[in-house]
Every structure is written in structure tokens, then in C-alpha cells.
Amino acid sequence: MSSEQSLPDERQPLSDVLVIDLSRLVSGNVLTHVLADLGAAVVKIESPERGDDLRAWQRQGVSTYWLEYSRNKDSVALDLRSDEGMASLRSLIARADILVENFRPGTLEKMGLGYDALQRLNPKLIVVRISGWGQTGPFAKKGGFGSLIEAMSGFAAMNGHADRPPVLPPFSLADSVAGLHGSTAALAALLRQRANPSPTVQEIDLSLFEPLFSMLGPQASEFQLTGQATQRSGSRSPTHAPRNVYATKDGRWVALSAGMAGTLQRLFAGIGHPDALKDERFATHEARLANIDALDDLIQGHLSTLTLAEALAFFEDRDITAGEVCDIEDLLTHPYIQERELLLDTPTPDGRTVSVHAVPFKINGARPPVRRPAPALGQDNDKWLKDQ
Known part of the structure; x- marks a missing residue:
């Protein structure tokens, strides 16, 4: 106990x-x-x-x-x-x-x-x-x-x-x-x-x-406003981007949610694209959602070069909202749980x-x-x- x-x-x-x-x-x-x-x-x-x-x-x-x-x-x-x-x-x-x-x-x-x-x-x-x-x-x-x-x-x-x-x-x-x-x-x-x-x-x-x-959530009102039901999008979000899970080079996964402008700027600078918010594909909320594949490719390209520990340190150093994907085997000995x-x-x-x-x-x-x-x-x- x-x-x-x-x-x-x-x-x-x-x-x-x-x-x-x-x-x-x-x-x-x-x-x-x-x-x-x-x-x-x-x-x-x-x-x-x-x-x-x-x-x-x-x-x-x-x-x-x-x-x-x-x-x-x-x-x-x-x-x-x-x-x-x-x-x-x-x-x-x-x-x-x-x-x-x-x-x-x-x-x-x-x-x-x-x-x-x-x-x-x-x-x-x-x-x-x-x-x-x-x-x-x-x-x-x-x-x-x-x-x-x-x-x-x-x-x-x-x-x-x-x-x-x-x-x-x-x-x-x-x-x-x-x-x-x-x-x-x-x-x-x-x-x-x-x-x-x-x-x-x-x-x-x-x-x-x-x-x-x-x-x-507001499924009914959003359908009435847009005429479209929420589509299946895996770990992505229909409301903001980027939000997904990304593989690291040691076969682990990290989850990232970075829809705010300040967080995005730190993320783009960290992955080697400091001017990405000036790119018309990523400059606005709607543009990022419309070009989500390209956005995810940028992020995945960088994380593929990092181990899980390196990726977590990368996000921690830049105050970016991201964390590891755990299963129960991980959690049994995880310092947070303990x-x-x-x-x-x-x-x-x-x-x-x-x-x-x-x-x-x-x-x-x-x-x-x-x-x-x-x-x-x-x-x-x-x-x-x-x-x-």
C-alpha cells in the first residue's frame, strides 16, 4: 500500500x-x-x-x-x-x-x-x-x-x-x-x-x-454551420495543428500538440525552419489544417533523427507541449507514477x-x-x- x-x-x-x-x-x-x-x-x-x-x-x-x-x-x-x-x-x-x-x-x-x-x-x-x-x-x-x-x-x-x-x-x-x-x-x-x-x-x-x-463537444452546431460531420483523422485534431503522434529513431512515440503561435515558432525554429510561419502553407490556423500532411512531414523528419530521450529533452528545452506515448509496462516504473x-x-x-x-x-x-x-x-x- x-x-x-x-x-x-x-x-x-x-x-x-x-x-x-x-x-x-x-x-x-x-x-x-x-x-x-x-x-x-x-x-x-x-x-x-x-x-x-x-x-x-x-x-x-x-x-x-x-x-x-x-x-x-x-x-x-x-x-x-x-x-x-x-x-x-x-x-x-x-x-x-x-x-x-x-x-x-x-x-x-x-x-x-x-x-x-x-x-x-x-x-x-x-x-x-x-x-x-x-x-x-x-x-x-x-x-x-x-x-x-x-x-x-x-x-x-x-x-x-x-x-x-x-x-x-x-x-x-x-x-x-x-x-x-x-x-x-x-x-x-x-x-x-x-x-x-x-x-x-x-x-x-x-x-x-x-x-x-x-x-x-459541439458536433451538432458545427455540422449545422458547415454541413460536414467530423471526419476520422487518427491522432490529428479537427480543430488545430500540429497535433499527432510521431515516431522516434529508437522505435518509440511522442505526442505533440502545438497550436499556439509562440509554441509553433519555437517548434519551427528547433526543427530548422524558423521562417515556417511566413510560409503560406503554415501561416494561419486554417492553412496548417489544410496542409497537415506537409506539416507532419516536417516534424516527423526531425524527430526521426532523435531517440525518445533526445526528443523529450528537445521539447523540454523549448517549452513545447509534447510527451512520450506510454503503455502500462512503461507506467509501472515511471517516475511520475511512483x-x-x-x-x-x-x-x-x-x-x-x-x-x-x-x-x-x-x-x-x-x-x-x-x-x-x-x-x-x-x-x-x-x-x-x-x-x-
């Missing part, structure tokens, strides 16, 4: 918040992962037979995603098809501040936990309802895995290279973005709820589609040790701690069900 200073438990921002998590897989787990890292007591309700489906995402027998997204949480195994299991769930909900679910719309109602039932049970409750497409609309009953959202939202159409097929992200992007938005919405609702002398159940309708769609203590050792159920990410921020100089590793299935039944 990290030796870095951690916030004590009593100073965790959400130490008095109870969250009941009925979700499965990524979106809900990311949402409650944020809340748990901030100190909330998060109770994962899992099927006694197999638990959260996230447990099945394994490498060499280790549920790696479960270790990442379910640390600082408790696990309660309940059979929600039984009267006893539902009675236990209702008892937990009656005590909770936040309830998170990602069933298809209408499932909570079929379980007898619609709005009116929850209002009778716990009027101060905040319910975050995650679905692919939202609780209403023509797609409400349609399945909504992240890959469908990443395709339909416009992300895949603008990702990749123009001469190749659209590219889906290599991780659960839509679910993760929705989870982050959901945690913010839940905390905003909680803040308002606690100031309300006569609270009523607050429902947050969180689709996977809408947060990702909003993160793609100095910031961003990876923590955590035990696996079979006695091995692997690294997981630390809480990704500090509060007044202290990082919220990982209080416990991800729980075994049903590990906390006695703790939460002992009085039932």
Missing part, C-alpha cells in the same frame, strides 16, 4: 452516506466506486449464485475489474426472487441515502420498488436509474450495452482513420463516462435533499447515451498481489485511502443483515 498521507476515516467527505448498489458490470460500479472512494458505505447487492457479472472479467483467474471498481465496498448476497431476500433489501433501502440500479426500465417497478413504494419506505432516498437509452423514449425498452452507445453516439464515426472502418474504444468508455456523471448528479441531489425539510424521493434518469454524447504513488498493492483472493489505481485526487494534500480490498461474494452479510 502507499506510504503517502491519507485522510483519516472520520474526515472522509461521505463518511455518513449509505449507498445500496443493485447494479451490475461497469456503469453502476464506476458510479459507486467514486462514492466509496470518498468514504461512503457502499453495499453491493449480489446474486448468491455468481455475484456481480463484473467478477467474471478475469485474467489468470483474478477478477481484475472487480478488484479495481469494488474496493472500499461491502458485498451482501441476497436472493431477490425470494420474499426473505426482498424483505432484507427493503430494510437496507429504508436506511439508505442513495440507491443505484441499472435494470431495464420497468424492472424496479416489477420488483415492487416503484416510486410510490420507495416514497413510503424512505422519502429521503435518491434513486439513480441507469439504462442504455433512458427511462422514456422509443429506445427505453431496448438493450443498451456500451458498444451500441459508442457506435450510435457519434464517437466511433469520428474515431480512427479516414481510410479505415470506424473504431470503438478499447475499454468501457460509455459506461465509465455515465458512471462519473451519475456520481456527480447523485451528490448534487444529496446536497439538496439534506437541505429539504420535507424530502421526497428523487429520481435521476441516467442513460449511457447522453453523457457520452455530451462529451463529444512519486505520486498512483498504484497500490492489493491482495487477490488466491494470495497473489497486484496493482490497482489509487484514489485519483487529493483533498487538502491527502489522498482518500483504500480502506479495504474488493470483497468476496457475501462477505458482509452478517454485518448488514444481523438485525433482520
Whole structure:
């Protein structure tokens, strides 16, 4: 574990918040992962037979995603098809501040936990309802895995290279973005709820589609203004140039983003073309975008003569915004990761040790701690069900 200073438990921002998590897989787990890292007591309700489906995402027998997204949480195994299991769930909900679910719309109602039932049970409750497409609309009953959202939202159409097929992200992007938005919405609702002398159940309708769609920027307005959709351009940017990845002579890669005039002047001078900003091909923002191949050729020609270390020193000396392209093997020993203590050792159920990410921020100089590793299935039944 990290030796870095951690916030004590009593100073965790959400130490008095109870969250009941009925979700499965990524979106809900990311949402409650944020809340748990901030100190909330998060109770994962899992099927006694197999638990959260996230447990099945394994490498060499280790549920790696479960270790990442379910640390600082408790696990309660309940059979929600039984009267006893539902009675236990209702008892937990009656005590909770936040309830998170990602069933298809209408499932909570079929379980007898619609709005009116929850209002009778716990009027101060905040319910975050995650679905692919939202609780209403023509797609409400349609399945909504992240890959469908990443395709339909416009992300895949603008990702990749123009001469190749659209590219889906290599991780659960839509679910993760929705989870982050959901945690913010839940905390905003909680803040308002606690100031309300006569609270009523607050429902947050969180689709996977809408947060990702909003993160793609001004796609609609730019299309309306230009009549053109954003084209796939690899690592280049449709808004400024140069912005790309470039190979060094030792087979490594650097990323460069240098759209500001001062940075460009230092870059051009450094690569042996001090008058490039007077060249009509590169003199203006629009000209650089129109002549991006020629611009990239100039930069690549210089970087091809440098090793990665030499390229990084070249950019550092000239205060140019560039850096190395890393994979996880690089990052495991990277001085930035080590100095910031961003990876923590955590035990696996079979006695091995692997690294997981630390809480990704500090509060007044202290990082919220990982209080416990991800729980075994049903590990906390006695703790939460002992009085039932």
C-alpha cells in the first residue's frame, strides 16, 4: 500500500452516506466506486449464485475489474426472487441515502420498488436509474450495452482513420463516462435533499447515451454551420495543428500538440525552419489544417533523427507541449507514477498481489485511502443483515 498521507476515516467527505448498489458490470460500479472512494458505505447487492457479472472479467483467474471498481465496498448476497431476500433489501433501502440500479426500465417497478413504494419506505432516498437509452423514449425498452452507445453516439464515426472502418474504444468508455456523471448528479441531489425539510424521493434518469454524447463537444452546431460531420483523422485534431503522434529513431512515440503561435515558432525554429510561419502553407490556423500532411512531414523528419530521450529533452528545452506515448509496462516504473504513488498493492483472493489505481485526487494534500480490498461474494452479510 502507499506510504503517502491519507485522510483519516472520520474526515472522509461521505463518511455518513449509505449507498445500496443493485447494479451490475461497469456503469453502476464506476458510479459507486467514486462514492466509496470518498468514504461512503457502499453495499453491493449480489446474486448468491455468481455475484456481480463484473467478477467474471478475469485474467489468470483474478477478477481484475472487480478488484479495481469494488474496493472500499461491502458485498451482501441476497436472493431477490425470494420474499426473505426482498424483505432484507427493503430494510437496507429504508436506511439508505442513495440507491443505484441499472435494470431495464420497468424492472424496479416489477420488483415492487416503484416510486410510490420507495416514497413510503424512505422519502429521503435518491434513486439513480441507469439504462442504455433512458427511462422514456422509443429506445427505453431496448438493450443498451456500451458498444451500441459508442457506435450510435457519434464517437466511433469520428474515431480512427479516414481510410479505415470506424473504431470503438478499447475499454468501457460509455459506461465509465455515465458512471462519473451519475456520481456527480447523485451528490448534487444529496446536497439538496439534506437541505429539504420535507424530502421526497428523487429520481435521476441516467442513460449511457447522453453523457457520452455530451462529451463529444459541439458536433451538432458545427455540422449545422458547415454541413460536414467530423471526419476520422487518427491522432490529428479537427480543430488545430500540429497535433499527432510521431515516431522516434529508437522505435518509440511522442505526442505533440502545438497550436499556439509562440509554441509553433519555437517548434519551427528547433526543427530548422524558423521562417515556417511566413510560409503560406503554415501561416494561419486554417492553412496548417489544410496542409497537415506537409506539416507532419516536417516534424516527423526531425524527430526521426532523435531517440525518445533526445526528443523529450528537445521539447523540454523549448517549452513545447509534447510527451512520450506510454503503455502500462512503461507506467509501472515511471517516475511520475511512483512519486505520486498512483498504484497500490492489493491482495487477490488466491494470495497473489497486484496493482490497482489509487484514489485519483487529493483533498487538502491527502489522498482518500483504500480502506479495504474488493470483497468476496457475501462477505458482509452478517454485518448488514444481523438485525433482520
